[in-house]
Amino acid sequence: MMLEQAVLQYTLKKLIDKGFTPMNVPNIVNPECLIGTGYFPGGEEDAYWMERDNQRLIGTSEIPLTAYHMDEILTEAELPKKYCAYSTCFRREAGTYGKDTAGLYRVHQFNKVEQVVILPEDEKMSNEYHKQILQNAMDVLDDLKIPYQILQLCTGDLAIGKYNSQDLECWMPSRKAYGETHSVTSFLDFQARRLNLKYRDSEGKIKYCYTMNNTAIATPRILISIIENNQQADGTIKIPEVLAPYM
Template identity: 50%
Template sequence: MLDIHFIRNHPDKVQKAAEDKGIDISIEELLDLDRKRRQYIVEIEELRAERNKKSKLTPTLQGEEREANIQSVKQLNERLKSLESELERVKQQFDEMMLVVPAVPFDDVPVGKDDSENVELYTWGTLPVFDFTPRDHVTLGEMHDMFDIPRGVKIAGSRMFFLKNDAVLLQRAIQQMALDFIMDKGYEVFSVPVLVREDAMRGTGYLPLGREQAYVLERDELFLVGTSEVALVSYHADEILDGSELPKRMAGISDCFRREVGAAGKDTRGLYRVHQFQKIEQVALVKNDIEESNRFHKELLENAETILRMLELPYRVVEVCTGDMGQGQVKKHDIETWMPSRESYSETHSCSSFLDFQARRSNIRYRDENGNIQYVYTLNNTLVATPRLLIPLLEVHQQEDGSIRIPEALRKYMGGREKLIPKYPEQK
């Protein structure tokens, strides 16, 4: 959520941000509601003052003068009731629109319509060159008896799956390696609730615009989270922190759930786009200083890059354009890891800066060194997400005989094994 004073002073900039992000909102209409809201508030306060003054005068009056004063108070009450009703209607419209207003991207963010216009910044690693026909992760999973997608679909519908045997061990190994790494960096680690109230979803910016992507338990008025960011940011909702507590470095592990609305027919083979997955998410709460926020954006990005380097996976970092950004993001980088079966780099991590957008919605503040109350700035980035990360891990490290080389950094989490041997040397 933006400060209404900022919107009043920069309406054209906010309107352009909405258009660049593909968000349908009229800032002119919002400001018209803002003017009406303020006008009603002033008028109501003036009428209340007049009514109270006349009410106090009533006991001092007699006869017709007293009756006339009583009638005047009744008329003021009727007028107040009408204005208060109108204020409530306008305020509701205003509040609803404020929840749709986007954060304004930094000036250096490229303007573009979608992810095809993201800008590559740099790459790391050498793309694998196979002297045999490489298999995709689904075929490798079948050879190793690691996945069962048909039975996942049978019991839970499309885009669902079972991980089995070594896939489970690989997933847990990646997560433990990532947890050990991030704890060594001084991050607090959390296992978070995956069922949250609407306030938490709204506060982090996943509602109202992201409602179609969320699973809702209507009977209990709860939402399944698509990332532990929701719980981690909301952890300090409606609190005033001491400035000495900042920065806060947090990492949350959880199951995550996304409906993938709009993805019909896309990425239907394998584990790239699924409804349920596991993720470790990094979240930082920092003082409202842009330079500090930028330092943490770089830190969160470097943490994720280090994990990919430990897994010996080639990747690239892209600057995300306006049309591929979320409502609250002001700066965003994606890390895309090489996936041989897709013959492309594909997204595995998203690093985002929000400034005070989430903090205003979640009411997270701190007391600075001068005793003043300020909103924190928030940032987040994926650390690891599975099963998607299993795709490049299996495909990049596959050998001609179907075995899969385990990266050195991961071996101690896999009982010292150096490679995985297929259970079925030939595809079933």
């Protein structure tokens, strides 16, 4: 527990120091939030459903963070908005029966620190911030001294509405392979149009915002890499130096 909380708190503080506004988000959302962020239709089987109230448990804090300004018209001067959140996430993992279900790799409940950025309609700015939030996640892995690689998703692998996306995969010795631990995605105005999220530019014109998000860290999956890459010959685990103050 202490190691898990240490890596989550370290990552959250790192984002706050970079100008992100931390937010507490609900774990329960209305279907409109999932439709707006592009998870519905199509992802219903992967979300836990509270039938009586027709509400869902979140699979990522991206959902409430991005939907926070739903049906609003922001001003260009307010943008970009940079939010981060630490939340518990829930996924049914439908269709993955028997695949990576033992141990810490694939679980139904996990904790995650997420980054969300809301921008004006500017593709160049969007590309720059996409690189920044990817770099934020890479900085954490560099600090933890975990070997990783970046996987560029091809068009055929992009889910609905995604404009650009990469996965970060960390080395997991027990698997003798890299395992996906992070993803970063830009949507341009796809989510904003579904959420009715707009802004008024300097000339008074109303336009749709651009959105993007990134997994800054997720546990317990990242613990596989932290523990296995830091296990000593006598079986003890060497705590990464940057996490020591949080233990």
